[in-house]
Each structure stands twice: as C-alpha cells, then as structure tokens.
Amino acid sequence: MSDSEATRAEEARAGWSDSAAxxxxxxxxxxxAEMIGFEVATLSVVLDGNLVTMAYTGPDxxxxxxxxxxxxxxxxxxxxxxETWGRFRFLAAEDYDASMLEGHWMVVAEEQGDTPDAWxxxxxxxxxxxxxxxxxxxxxxxxxxxxxxxxxxxxRRLLERYAAQAERAVVTAFEREALVQQVAHAEAAxxxxxSASMPDQASLEAVLxxxxxxxxxxxxxxxxxxxxxxxxxxxxxxARTREGExxxxxxxxxxxxxxxxxxxxxxQQVLVIAEGIEPSLPAAEPLLEESLRQLTELGxxxxxxxxxGAGSECLGFLVLSRRAQDPPWSAVETGSALQxxxxxxxxLMTVRALERERAxxxxxxxxxxxRSQLIATxxxxxxxxxxxxxGNLELLGDLELDPAxxxxxxxxTRGTVRMKKVVDDLLLLARVSDPQHPLARVPVDxxxxxxxxxxxxxxxxxxxxxxxxxxxxxxxxxxxxDPAELDRLVGNLVSNAVKYTPAGGTVTVTIERRGRTAILRxxxxxxxxxxxxxxxxxxxxxxxxxxxxxxxxxxGLGLAIVATIVDRHxxxxxxxxxxxxxxxxxxxxxxx
Ligand code: ADP
Numbered sequence: 039m040s041d042s043e044a045t046r047a048e049e050a051r052a053g054w055s056d057s058a059a060x061x062x063x064x065x066x067x068x069x070x071a072e073m074i075g076f077e078v079a080t081l082s083v084v085l086d087g088n089l090v091t092m093a094y095t096g097p098d099x100x101x102x103x104x105x106x107x108x109x110x111x112x113x114x115x116x117x118x119x120x121e122t123w124g125r126f127r128f129l130a131a132e133d134y135d136a137s138m139l140e141g142h143w144m145v146v147a148e149e150q151g152d153t154p155d156a157w158x159x160x161x162x163x164x165x166x167x168x169x170x171x172x173x174x175x176x177x178x179x180x181x182x183x184x185x186x187x188x189x190x191x192x193x194r195r196l197l198e199r200y201a202a203q204a205e206r207a208v209v210t211a212f213e214r215e216a217l218v219q220q221v222a223h224a225e226a227a228x229x230x231x232x233s234a235s236m237p238d239q240a241s242l243e244a245v246l247x248x249x250x251x252x253x254x255x256x257x258x259x260x261x262x263x264x265x266x267x268x269x270x271x272x273x274x275x276x277a278r279t280r281e282g283e284x285x286x287x288x289x290x291x292x293x294x295x296x297x298x299x300x301x302x303x304x305x306q307q308v309l310v311i312a313e314g315i316e317p318s319l320p321a322a323e324p325l326l327e328e329s330l331r332q333l334t335e336l337g338x339x340x341x342x343x344x345x346x347g348a349g350s351e352c353l354g355f356l357v358l359s360r361r362a363q364d365p366p367w368s369a370v371e372t373g374s375a376l377q378x379x380x381x382x383x384x385x386l387m388t389v390r391a392l393e394r395e396r397a398x399x400x401x402x403x404x405x406x407x408x409r410s411q412l413i414a415t416x417x418x419x420x421x422x423x424x425x426x427x428x429g430n431l432e433l434l435g436d437l438e439l440d441p442a443x444x445x446x447x448x449x450x451t452r453g454t455v456r457m458k459k460v461v462d463d464l465l466l467l468a469r470v471s472d473p474q475h476p477l478a479r480v481p482v483d484x485x486x487x488x489x490x491x492x493x494x495x496x497x498x499x500x501x502x503x504x505x506x507x508x509x510x511x512x513x514x515x516x517x518x519x520d521p522a523e524l525d526r527l528v529g530n531l532v533s534n535a536v537k538y539t540p541a542g543g544t545v546t547v548t549i550e551r552r553g554r555t556a557i558l559r560x561x562x563x564x565x566x567x568x569x570x571x572x573x574x575x576x577x578x579x580x581x582x583x584x585x586x587x588x589x590x591x592x593x594g595l596g597l598a599i600v601a602t603i604v605d606r607h608x609x610x611x612x613x614x615x616x617x618x619x620x621x622x623x624x625x626x627x628x629x630x
Contacts (some may be wrong), residue, residue: 062207063093070180070200071095074193077182083167083208084110084175086366096182110174116162124198125165125205128188131158155187163189165201169209176208242266245389246276249382254280257371259358260338261285264346265295266354266386273354291332295355298325303345303352308375310367312340333359342367344375346383353386414468417461424461428454456591463595467578470523470602477606482521483514484528484556484627485549491528492547495536503541506532509548515556517627523603530596531560531623537590538621539564556627563620572613576601584617600625 067079078096082089090107094100119134120127167176178201183189189197246264253262263277263285275292277285302309311329333341338359346354356379360367431451439447469475492508499506517524528547535545539562548559565586567575574580578598582588600623604611607627615621 060092060211063204063211064095066200066204066207067093067095067178070178070197074180074189074196074200075184076180077184079178079180081204081208082177082179083211089113089177092176113164113166113174113177116164120162120164123194125167125201126194126197127162127164127166129162130188131160153187155190157183157186157188161188163197165197165204167201167205167208169212175212176204178204241393242274242386242389245382245386246274250276250278250282253356253358253378254278257342257358257375258360258364259342260361260364261359263287263291263357263359264354264382265292265299265357267296267299267352271296277357285336288332290328294325294328294332295357298329298343299345299355300352301325302343302355303347303379306376308345308372308379309343310340310372311343312366315340337361339364340367342372342375344379346379346386348380348383348387351387353383353390356382410468410471413464414472417464417468420457420461421465424454424458428458460593460595463593463599466526467595467599467602470599470606477520477523479518480521481516482519482524484517484524484558485510485512485514487521487525488528488532488547488549488558491525491532494529495532498533499536499545502536502539504536504539505544506536507544507546509546511549511551515549515551515629517556517607517629519607519627523606527600527603527625528558528560530600531558531625534596535560535562535564535621535623537592538562538587543620551629552626554629556629558625558627559622561620561622566617566619566621567613567615568617572615575613576611 063081063083067081070076071079078100079094080091080096081093082091084090088107088109089112115134116127116129120129121133161181162179163181164177164179166174167178169175180197246266249264250262253259259280261277261279263275265275265287266273272292275287275295277287277291279285298309311326311333313330329341329343333339336359339362341357341359344356344358345352346356356375358375428451431447431454434447435451488508488510492506496506532545532547539545543563545560545562545564548557548561550557550559565584567582567587568584571582571584576597579594580597581592581594601611604625604627609625609627611623611625613621613623
C-alpha cells in the first residue's frame with residue numbers, strides 16, 4: 039500500500055463520523071474473541087474499494103492491523119479456494135500455496151498442534167459481510183483459536199451469529215454515514231437557498247457570492263465555480279478556491295459549461311470528471327477530454343459537474359473541485375449535488391424573475407418621475423399666464439362694465455380661481471412627491487395647526503349650517519415635521535369634511551396622544567364614501583362616483599397630497615366610512 043493510500047485510509051477511518059458505530063464494532067470483535075475463543079479478531083469495512091480495519095483485538099504486537107488497509111482484491115484467492123461455512127470462508131493451510139496470500143489477515147507463524155483438527159498458522163477464516171443487495175461491505179476475520187483447533191460446529195454457529203450481527207452493525211453505520219452526509223448537504227443546501235432568497239441578496243451576483251461558502255464546506259471541495267448560462271454563450275460566472283480567492287475563467291471554460299451543462303440537465307445527471315473514471319454519461323464523453331485538460335490546467339484532480347436548472351430549462355453549471363489528497367466523490371455526494379442543482383436552479387429562477395421585476399419597477403419609476411416632472415413643468419408654465427389673466431380680470435372688475443358683460447366677467451373669474459387651485463395643488467403634489475426635495479423637520483404643535491385651520495374654515499362651516507368642533511389639548515401636541523405641509527394636511531381633511539357634509543351636520547377634529555404617536559381624527563356625519571370608492575381615494579385626480587359629492591367642486595388632488603405628506607412624515611392615514619353614514623379620516627404621526 040502506498041503512503042498516500044495509507045493516509046487516505048486513515049482519513050477514511052477518522053472520517054467515519056459515527057464513532058459510536060466504531061465502538062460497536064470494537065465490542066463485536068472483543069466478544070467474538072472472548073466468547074468463541076480466538077486470540078485475534080478483526081473487523082474491516084469496505085471504503086472506496088479498500089478493506090479498512092475498523093476494529094481489532096489481539097496481542098499488541100499485531101495491532102498494526104488497526105492501520106491496515108488492503109484492496110478488496112486480497113480476498114480473491116480466499117474466495118477461489120476456501121470452503122464455505124455460511125458467511126465464513128475457511129481456507130485450510132494444506133489447500134493452498136501460502137505465497138498466494140499476502141496481507142490482510144495473515145498474522146502469524148507459529149507451531150501447529152498435532153491433532154487432526156489442529157489450527158494451522160496459515161489457516162484463514164474470514165466472514166464476508168454483505169448489504170441487502172449482496173454487495174461486500176466488510177469482513178470479519180479470526181485467528182489463533184485458544185483451543186488450538188479448527189472451530190467445531192458449535193463454534194461455527196456462534197461465529198455465524200456474530201458475523202450476522204456485525205453485518206447489521208456495518209450496514210447501519212453505512213446508512214447513518216450516508217444520512218450524516220445527506221443531512222450536511224441538505225443543511226448546506228438550505229443555507230444556500232435561504233441566502234439566495236434573502237430579499238437584499240436577491241441578485242444573481244449575490245447568489246453567486248453567497249453560495250460559494252456553503253457549497254465548498256458542505257462538499258469538502260477545494261473550490262467552486264458557478265456559471266450562469268445566457269443565450270449568447272456567456273453569462274455571469276464566478277470561480278473561487280475554498281479560501282475565497284477568485285479564479286480567472288477562460289473563454290474555453292465558459293464555452294465548455296455551455297456545451298456540457300445542457301446535456302447533463304437533459305439527462306438529469308451529474309458528472310464526475312477525473313483521470314481514469316469512465317464517464318457516466320455517453321453524451322458527455324466527447325467533452326470529457328477537454329474537461330480533464332481544463333482541470334489539469336487548474337491544478338485540480340477531480341471535479342463534480344452539476345447542471346442547474348428548472349423545468350426544461352438549464353440555467354447554469356456548478357463545478358465543485360477536489361485535489362489529489364481529497365477523497366473521491368461518493369454516491370451520496372453526487373446524489374446530493376443533483377438535488378442542489380434543482381434547488382439552486384429554482385432559486386436562480388426566482389432571483390431572475392425578481393431582477394426582471396426590479397428592472398420593470400425601475401422603468402415604471404422613471405416613467406413616473408418623468409410624469410411628475412412634466413406635470414410640475416406644465417403647472418409652472420400655466421401659472422404665469424393664469425396670474426396675468428386673473429390680474430386682468432380683477433382690473434376689469436374695477437371698471438364700470440356694461441351690466442351685460444358682468445356675468446361673463448364673473449364666470450371667467452370663477453373659472454380662473456378653479457384653474458389656479460388645480461395648478462397650485464399640482465405644484466404642491468409635485469413638490470411633496472419630489473425625492474430631491476427632502477423634508478425639513480422642526481417641532482410643530484399639531485394642536486395649534488388644527489386650531490388655526492378650524493378658525494379659518496369656521497365661517498364656511500357656519501355659513502353652511504354645520505357644527506364644527508375641535509377637541510384639542512390646550513397644552514398642545516408636538517410632532518416633528520414641516521409646518522406648511524402639516525397645515526395643508528389638516529386643512530385638506532377639514533375642508534373636505536365641511537365640503538361633503540350637508541347642512542345640519544357635525545364635523546369634529548380631535549387630536550390625542552397614543553404613546554409616541556399623535557392621532558389626528560377628522561370625523562363628519564356627511565355623505566360618506568362607498569367601499570368601491572374608498573379603494574382609489576388617495577390616488578391623484580380621483581373623484582368619487584357619488585353624484586352628491588360630484589356636485590361640489592374639486593380637483594381630486596386633496597387626498598393624494600394628504601397621503602404623500604403623511605408618508606413623508608413616516609405616518610399612516612386610514613379612512614373609515616359608509617355611504618350615507620359619514621366619514622372619519624385618522625392620521626397617525628410619530629411624535630419623535
Ligand atoms: P376633491 O378635490 O375632489 O375633494 P380629494 O382628493 O380631496 O379631492 O377627495 C377625493 C374624493 O374623495 C372627493 O371627490 C370626495 O368624493 C371624496 N371625499 C373626500 N373627503 C370626503 C369626506 N369627508 N366625505 C365624503 N367624501 C369625501
């Protein structure tokens with residue numbers, strides 16, 4: 039056995055994560071030795087085509103056994119010549135040429151007794167342990183019977199029973215080992231998918247960054263490469279060493295990914311690329327030589343190539359690499375890798391959809407910005423001629439007009455006032471919606487603002503025959519915000535309530551503190567708003583479908599301004615209303 043094989047066997051032994059399983063096997067050999075009467079008993083398991091000793095009992099001088107590893111083929115001569123005793127094979131010294139055997143269980147040379155059934159030092163007795171499908175998974179061998187005799191029928195029965203138990207123990211340990219690996223991979227995959235789906239990490243670039251670590255750790259790989267495939271033969275790709283060092287990707291590698299990944303995805307297979315390993319997929323064979331060349335150029339010894347995809351679409355290619363000193367890729371690992379190909383493929387699909395959505399939102403935002411800019415510019419442009427018109431109308435009013443002309447002058451004045459209101463509201467909405475115009479916060483007494491609004495609207499309310507009540511704390515309630523904007527907020531809500539409440543009704547303005555929030559409530563017992571209308575209420579230019587409300591002049595901008603100002607102040611606005619049953623608007627604003 040070469041040194042590197044020995045190290046590998048040692049690693050395999052140590053790597054058998056289930057040390058409890060090893061303890062069971064040790065107990066097993068000790069029981070066999072003690073109960074059946076052998077000085078030496080060993081138990082080996084098959085790992086990567088080698089018989090690796092896991093448990094030994096016997097004289098210290100042979101404890102080399104514990105580090106012994108031989109290819110499974112050492113059993114061949116035994117199988118060829120031995121007598122079968124259940125699971126055991128007995129090879130009597132006189133039936134073979136001792137030079138045929140080398141290794142594993144050849145322990146000692148000692149004197150043979152002189153009875154006919156005496157144990158010969160060159161006798162071999164080994165039990166073959168197999169899994170449910172008959173594959174060899176281990177061997178139990180015994181030597182140096184205490185009695186000095188070859189085992190009798192009773193001892194053979196006992197041996198058989200112990201071998202059966204050992205077999206179970208090894209099968210269980212293998213299953214556990216597979217499970218442990220699977221769990222590790224599943225955990226790696228979960229971490230990977232979790233990090234890939236985090237909203238702040240949901241960009242394809244971020245997926246590549248965040249999947250590297252869990253992948254190399256989960257698979258004990260020396261490096262990872264994820265290549266996304268685009269239609270043009272390119273795509274985002276990143277290769278890194280286990281330590282995170284970025285590996286330059288050549289065009290040939292990217293090209294190889296484009297050719298290999300779809301074939302693997304179609305076959306739903308992963309591919310182990312290593313010198314001397316037959317490709318598991320004939321379709322990949324023509325590309326194998328090229329893949330091996332690339333591997334060698336990168337100083338790597340083996341790689342696991344995994345297609346990433348979702349549905350019928352192959353989205354990318356994942357390659358995990360290993361060096362000469364690393365163990366070969368196990369069946370469990372290749373199985374888990376394929377699973378990760380699905381999971382990562384699904385995550386990539388989601389992220390791709392998210393990225394497209396984000397681009398769309400960005401486009402819409404740009405469109406919206408453009409619209410706001412257009413409105414702001416137009417409003418500005420309209421404002422100057424409007425001022426000229428209204429100024430001239432005022433001058434006209436001062437003249438002694440022909441009585442026949444007076445109604446025309448009055449109508450033009452009303453129209454101009456309406457138009458001015460629309461332009462002013464549009465300008466205000468554009469200003470409070472402009473991200474370039476940040477909010478300048480100062481302490482503002484909300485009660486003082488409400489009180490001044492109520493004072494201003496009071497005469498209109500009175501003229502309409504309404505009761506306008508204000509329930510405000512005389513000590514005031516301070517919030518942080520822009521006084522002019524908060525004035526517009528309260529003003530719009532109170533004037534709406536007055537506007538949409540018929541004579542005889544009541545409008546109540548309340549402000550109270552709830553913890554660190556100021557609650558402004560404007561309630562009326564007026565027309566109310568239908569449920570359908572409530573949906574679009576805060577959209578610019580929204581006007582109700584209720585003909586009674588439509589009779590009142592309005593721009594449909596007042597509530598859009600309210601909502602935007604509330605939003606800028608980190609507050610919330612809600613409406614509670616029933617058609618014909620009055621309306622309450624509630625605004626919550628943080629006090630600090
Ligand atoms: P407008 O200039 O039309 O009043 P707003 O944005 O202020 O625009 O209001 C939008 C619509 O919401 C109004 O047209 C009206 O139908 C409805 N509305 C607003 N406030 C009330 C209220 N207090 N009672 C009934 N309807 C209201």
